[in-house]
Amino acid sequence: FGCYHGVTEEMLLDLGKNAIPTIESRCLQLFPNQLALIASCIHGTGHGLLTWENLDVQKSLVDCDLLQPQGRIYCYDGVFMENSFSSPAPDVKDPWKLCSSVDEKYHHVCAKYHMYSFGKTVNWDFSEMAKSCEMAPSSVLRSSCFSGLGFFVANTAQGDLYKIRNGCGFAASEDGKYTCKMNAAIEV
Secondary structure (H helix, E strand, C coil): CHHHHHHHHHHHHHHCHHHHHHHHHHHHHHCCCCHHHHHHHHHHHHHHHHHHCCCCHHHHHHHHCCCCHHHHHHHHHHHHHHHHHHCCCCCCCCCCHHHHHCCHHHHHHHHHCHHHHHHHHCCCCHHHHHHHHHCCCCHHHHHHHHHHHHHHHHHHHCCCHHHHHHHHCCCCCHHHHHHHHHHHHHHC
């Protein structure tokens, strides 16, 4: 998937954000009826937009709206993923500031990558990461955060069932544990 990310990022950097519809069209032409590859191709545009917009999440999300409605979620996903890697870790006193500051339509994707941003702040401590999910300011953010935790735990555990149960076991709530485990299973 990294190859497709890089190609669309490079197209964006070469052609500018006015080329977003062209990039989307190209992704659809290259991968007809291959949703995973289309999604990855458009997702790379989100990565590139955050770089293009100098790490301004709000501007990047608005840029994603130049895509057709069905492709926007993949672009949003790329923006938040890139943000989790490129931006400074959130303040431990207000870890939900970013997700709370964006429109609700972005909450699901923002919270999914909260683990990757917040994890840096707490030195990847699963217990602290799970506490952050429990303290999310809305049910959408909370549920999506546990989804992201499951994704993170599965990758960290490299599919080891014991490590996944252990990592997701830090959730205090039963629904948090369940959501974490289900998303870890999906990732594995």
